[in-house]
Amino acid sequence: MNSQKPVLSLKDIQKHFGAVTAIENFSLDIHPGEIVALVGDNGAGKSTLIKIISGVYAPSSGTITIEDETVSMASAEIARSHGIEVVYQDLALADQQSVYMNMFLGREITNRFGLLDRKTMIAETQKLVDELDVRIPSPHATIRDLSGGQRQGVAIARATRWAKKVILLDEPTAALGVAETAKVEEIVESLKARNIGVLIISHSLDQVFRLADRICVLRRGQQIGIRETAKTDKNEIIGMITGLQQQDAA
Structure with a gap:
């Protein structure tokens, strides 16, 4: 495990939209120079989590800590001021x-x-x-x-x-061919040397196993578990995504 202090810590994050619970009791640490993959089926809550970290949504409860400082991500501007940047699927380029x-x-x-x-x-x-x-x-x-x-x-x-602390990547290679995907993966991998924490959403388990140090699985807004990539395999992760494997004990 990484001995450095986490650059970003999420603790007991919950998000409700009216009567609907989108995220339930989610906790995760991201360390400097670490790539963590967030995986799960459509509707699992991955994009909601990205929006909570980046200040688009406020969590209904729970805490967000950046290098030991508890922060309120009340807006995207505040998240950016804390060194958090997002690359969305639509890229937001002019x-x-x-x-x-x-x-x-x-x-x-x-x-x-x-x-x-x-x-x-x-x-x-x-x-x-x-x-x-x-x-x-x-x-x-x-x-x-x-x-x-x-x-x-x-x-x-x-x-x-x-970004001074964390980059959030939402499906960075979804629309790319094989060669371009490989090139983008090289760029993502190079972020580790800059000591930036990376949280990546990806539907490609091949990509996840190539890039990520750890894998966090969401299913229907619930955190099923976190695995070190080197100590798991695709079958276990697929089982966690689909519900064949039960949620880890809290």
């Missing part, structure tokens, strides 16, 4: 804009005259895509002209630029 403008979307760097400091933004973008090996023609390239894998790489690079 198709008509350049890569470097997307990298700083809503957080543009300006000079002392209040004008856009394009030179600095371009240089920072180039440095980051080089470090992460995101293969794009140039920081000036327009998003709409990039392939799906290149766009995903830009979205992850942007999250990396701003």
